[in-house]
Amino acid sequence: MYSGVKYSRKIIYVFSKLAPALTLIxxxxxxxxxxxxxxxxxxxxxxxxxxxxxxxxxxxxGIRGIKEGLKNHGYExxxxxxxxVYSAHSDSAALNGIIDAVVSEDYDLVFTISTPAxxxxxxxxxxxxxxxxxxxxxIGAGAGKSFAQHEANVTGICSLSDFSGMVSLVREIAPGVxxxxxxxxxxxxNSVLYKQHLEKAAREKGITLEAVGASTAGxxxxxxxxxxxxxxxxxxxxxxxxxxxASFATIIKASGAARIPVFGFVSSDAKHGAAxxxxxxxxxxxxxxxxxxxxxxxxxxxxxxxxxxxxxxxxIINKKAALACxxxxxxxxxxxxxxxxx
Amino acid sequence: MLELKCLHKTFNPGTPDEVKALxxxxxxxxxxxxxxxxxxxxxxxxxxxxxxxxxxxxDSGSIVLNGTDLTxxxxxxxxxxxxxVFQNPFSGxxxxxxxxxxxxxxxxxxxxxxxLTALSRGAMREFYDRVKSLNMGLEDRLDNxxxxxxxxxxxxxxxxxxxxxxxxxxxxxxxxxxxxxxxxAKVLELTKNYIEKDGLTAFMVTHSMQQAVNMGERIxxxxxxxxxxxxxxxxxxxxxxxDLYELFEDIKRRELIDPAASEILKANYV
Amino acid sequence: xxxLLGTFTMGFILSxxxxxxxxxxxxxxxxxxxxxxxxxxxxxxxxxxxxAGSFGPAxxxxxxxxxxxxxxxxxxxxxxxxxxxxxxxxxxxxTALYSINLHVMxxxxxxxxxxxxxxxxxxxxxxxxxxxxxxxxxxxxSASAKEAAAxxxxxxxxxxxxxxxxxxxxxxxxxxxxxxGDCPQMAAALGVNTDLMIIAGLSVANAxxxxxxxxxxxxxxxxxxxxxxxxxxxxxxxxxxGETLVREKSIGFAITSAIMGSIFFRLLVxxxxxxxxxxxxxxxxxxxxxxxxxVLPQIYKLRRKNC
Numbered sequence: 001m002y003s004g005v006k007y008s009r010k011i012i013y014v015f016s017k018l019a020p021a022l023t024l025i026x027x028x029x030x031x032x033x034x035x036x037x038x039x040x041x042x043x044x045x046x047x048x049x050x051x052x053x054x055x056x057x058x059x060x061x062g063i064r065g066i067k068e069g070l071k072n073h074g075y076e077x078x079x080x081x082x083x084x085v086y087s088a089h090s091d092s093a094a095l096n097g098i099i100d101a102v103v104s105e106d107y108d109l110v111f112t113i114s115t116p117a118x119x120x121x122x123x124x125x126x127x128x129x130x131x132x133x134x135x136x137x138x139i140g141a142g143a144g145k146s147f148a149q150h151e152a153n154v155t156g157i158c159s160l161s162d163f164s165g166m167v168s169l170v171r172e173i174a175p176g177v178x179x180x181x182x183x184x185x186x187x188x189x190n191s192v193l194y195k196q197h198l199e200k201a202a203r204e205k206g207i208t209l210e211a212v213g214a215s216t217a218g219x220x221x222x223x224x225x226x227x228x229x230x231x232x233x234x235x236x237x238x239x240x241x242x243x244x245x246a247s248f249a250t251i252i253k254a255s256g257a258a259r260i261p262v263f264g265f266v267s268s269d270a271k272h273g274a275a276x277x278x279x280x281x282x283x284x285x286x287x288x289x290x291x292x293x294x295x296x297x298x299x300x301x302x303x304x305x306x307x308x309x310x311x312x313x314x315x316i317i318n319k320k321a322a323l324a325c326x327x328x329x330x331x332x333x334x335x336x337x338x339x340x341x342x
Numbered sequence: 343m344l345e346l347k348c349l350h351k352t353f354n355p356g357t358p359d360e361v362k363a364l365x366x367x368x369x370x371x372x373x374x375x376x377x378x379x380x381x382x383x384x385x386x387x388x389x390x391x392x393x394x395x396x397x398x399x400x401d402s403g404s405i406v407l408n409g410t411d412l413t414x415x416x417x418x419x420x421x422x423x424x425x426x427v428f429q430n431p432f433s434g435x436x437x438x439x440x441x442x443x444x445x446x447x448x449x450x451x452x453x454x455x456x457x458l459t460a461l462s463r464g465a466m467r468e469f470y471d472r473v474k475s476l477n478m479g480l481e482d483r484l485d486n487x488x489x490x491x492x493x494x495x496x497x498x499x500x501x502x503x504x505x506x507x508x509x510x511x512x513x514x515x516x517x518x519x520x521x522x523x524x525x526x527a528k529v530l531e532l533t534k535n536y537i538e539k540d541g542l543t544a545f546m547v548t549h550s551m552q553q554a555v556n557m558g559e560r561i562x563x564x565x566x567x568x569x570x571x572x573x574x575x576x577x578x579x580x581x582x583x584x585d586l587y588e589l590f591e592d593i594k595r596r597e598l599i600d601p602a603a604s605e606i607l608k609a610n611y612v
Numbered sequence: 613x614x615x616l617l618g619t620f621t622m623g624f625i626l627s628x629x630x631x632x633x634x635x636x637x638x639x640x641x642x643x644x645x646x647x648x649x650x651x652x653x654x655x656x657x658x659x660x661x662x663x664a665g666s667f668g669p670a671x672x673x674x675x676x677x678x679x680x681x682x683x684x685x686x687x688x689x690x691x692x693x694x695x696x697x698x699x700x701x702x703x704x705x706x707t708a709l710y711s712i713n714l715h716v717m718x719x720x721x722x723x724x725x726x727x728x729x730x731x732x733x734x735x736x737x738x739x740x741x742x743x744x745x746x747x748x749x750x751x752x753x754s755a756s757a758k759e760a761a762a763x764x765x766x767x768x769x770x771x772x773x774x775x776x777x778x779x780x781x782x783x784x785x786x787x788x789x790x791x792x793g794d795c796p797q798m799a800a801a802l803g804v805n806t807d808l809m810i811i812a813g814l815s816v817a818n819a820x821x822x823x824x825x826x827x828x829x830x831x832x833x834x835x836x837x838x839x840x841x842x843x844x845x846x847x848x849x850x851x852x853x854g855e856t857l858v859r860e861k862s863i864g865f866a867i868t869s870a871i872m873g874s875i876f877f878r879l880l881v882x883x884x885x886x887x888x889x890x891x892x893x894x895x896x897x898x899x900x901x902x903x904x905x906x907v908l909p910q911i912y913k914l915r916r917k918n919c
Binding site: 101 | 895
């Protein structure tokens with residue numbers, strides 16, 4: 001006759017098999033608990049965390065800007081502050097782990113770069129001040145109701161480019177332009193937002209925007225070719241997103257072949273072959289967010305600091321690139337340029 | 343009753359690897375009979391079995407079992423009528439599942455599987471009793487993975503599983519070829535018992551002439567996808583291994599001569 | 613304590629993904645990358661349902677799971693009916709899901725900051741206020757009540773998911789599914805429709821991945837179209853590390869070990885982060901953990917043989 005195994009013996013058997021795993025999990029938990037509960041040494045050092053989502057030139061510019069900006073306000077790395085830089089490598093699970101680690105450590109301030117980093121921080125960090133940058137739409141991301149009315153521990157720099165300024169520039173340089181173009185990335189929230197803003201600014205001045213979507217660097221090649229061929233695009237006003245930052249050379253190559261000038265929203269664009277760049281840089285965004293951070297570190301509450309736009313717009317002209325595609329830039333524009341690349 | 347009518351199957355047609363595996367096999371097998379298929383390597387004997395089982399669909403011809411046309415049914419649908427044991431002991435059982443779980447899957451052959459626990463107490467009792475009848479001491483190891491058993495034990499279980507819900511047809515594909523002689527004898531013994539006890543219609547492929555002589559009521563010899571000999575009744579009973587051996591030698595001699603060459607020879611000298 | 617609770621919550625949420633990967637990887641013997649797309653699909657569907665507001669918390673888990681199941685079924689159909697290589701079928705569906713997720717959300721990122729998610733419902737159930745920072749004592753350590761509740765809910769859901777999967781794989785259909793992966797020839801010979809089982813199995817696997825994504829979005833407060841990227845590796849790592857921890861292969865142990873593997877892996881990552889590991893090395897560390905989990909048992913076996 002078949003007889004089942006006794007329950008008590010079964011339970012003991014199961015636990016004996018699970019024991020090593022349970023022990024290891026317990027030990028690891030204990031280690032984590034012990035170290036996260038351990039008092040953190042206080043010193044004159046400010047402890048700052050910089051959290052970003054994906055490894056892109058934009059993130060790197062932002063970090064560079066933050067460090068430069070802190071220096072402007074008397075903060076020198078390893079002299080009176082230490083910055084811990086965390087990258088999630090575009091991985092949600094890692095991002096949450098990083099935020100947990102940041103919460104359990106006694107940071108004085110957390111910088112976030114990019115929208116997902118801000119969102120993950122918002123959900124969990126309720127006391128430590130958060131200073132965001134490289135976020136196009138902090139309201140949409142859930143940081144507050146308006147630029148002045150927002151979560152008490154959050155403030156930062158909204159990285160919206162000067163779209164109407166750019167369109168005015170286009171009008172000034174080439175008054176007859178009917179159609180401008182850009183490549184955008186449907187999967188980047190900022191990119192879609194910028195595209196919409198540019199579209200609106202252009203429409204107000206009677207210009208239509210031809211936008212071609214691309215999600216990967218591979219698709220960007222095709223998108224650039226398609227944008228430059230037969231669509232009647234007269235000037236490419238390339239919005240600043242991660243994808244175009246990574247594949248800017250592709251855009252320059254395609255537009256160069258078609259002799260279509262490129263106007264960039266990132267200052268390094270001019271150096272990389274755009275006719276001009278009219279930029280509210282992520283680098284400048286970093287500098288500006290460091291300014292807000294300095295105020296917070298000096299005791300001001302983030303609750304009272306409204307969100308700001310990137311403060312400065314830099315105009316850089318690449319004379320050679322402009323000439324190469326037959327673009328004549330008026331002297332008045334040259335006069336306003338912050339720098340001219342010969 | 344199993345009726346095979348003019349079965350044709352060509353593998354890789356139109357390529358250099360083209361193989362005419364079945365070329366016009368017709369055969370009728372009576373209910374409750376035990377037929378042995380004999381043939382050399384590549385003669386098409388296993389292909390014939392697989393055609394019946396539905397491993398592939400034949401190019402032309404028809405397969406009818408007890409009035410049901412199986413010709414175009416997929417393998418798993420035919421399985422409700424057919425039990426199978428394979429040459430490779432690893433093919434007939436799931437190694438990373440327990441004996442009981444394997445039996446549970448077999449016990450549902452031809453029935454509708456449900457969202458009910460496969461290892462109910464009642465089922466476990468039945469598994470225990472039936473496995474005990476194998477006399478291999480496996481009834482106390484129902485919770486062990488089948489992968490931990492020997493080839494012979496696995497083959498015995500596969501046989502038990504194939505016969506679980508009295509199949510209309512039992513297909514045995516050289517199921518003792520991979521076993522050592524002692525185990526093979528034991529498995530053959532079990533096979534005989536099951537077939538006799540339940541009066542199963544069985545179809546066994548072998549290349550052992552001794553087995554062919556000892557077992558079954560009918561011997562079919564297959565060569566190049568065709569049936570070349572069919573012994574039954576008294577003919578089969580009087581048949582000795584030596585006779586079969588001579589028939590084989592004959593085939594071998596024929597095989598030495600290329601078919602095209604033999605055509606030329608025939609034309610010139612006959 | 614907050615760090616530990618957060619780690620456990622993430623571990624339990626991702627253990628549902630690990631359960632899904634367990635099905636494709638251990639039952640059907642291939643790593644189904646559809647899971648990355650389904651996870652994001654689950655997250656985006658949940659985000660849209662949650663922001664719409666008129667659906668309860670159960671619907672915001674159930675509907676995403678069904679969406680994931682549909683995605684898995686498509687991979688299964690491509691693989692079985694059109695004879696496309698399993699890995700390639702997964703890649704195709706994952707790629708397609710990227711666009712579909714963008715359409716589902718209408719944009720690439722949906723914020724769920726102050727929305728009613730299953731976590732806030734659970735807080736309400738335990739009468740924990742959303743705004744006040746209530747703390748509780750756990751083993752003598754003070755911790756945020758919300759974080760503790762989130763960890764508890766994740767534990768309950770992961771256990772329920774694990775129990776459901778255990779029950780399912782033990783049913784007549786579940787057993788047939790496992791046999792399909794273990795020995796397809798045997799399964800077909802015993803009347804199992806192996807194609808259907810693969811399709812159904814991948815559906816279940818991706819339903820779990822999507823459920824994991826729905827919970828992840830609710831927990832972290834946003835859904836992003838890119839959040840599936842790299843997730844298959846987490847799932848595989850959990851399964852493999854779990855198997856190394858629990859050296860039993862039967863189905864109940866396999867599910868438990870996947871959950872434990874998920875937790876243990878999250879703990880290792882948290883400890884590494886806590887000790888200031890350079891984040892650039894994180895992917896390298898993930899690979900090393902998995903490698904260690906694969907290699908250590910072999911070294912252990914070799915040494916036992918030599919003795």
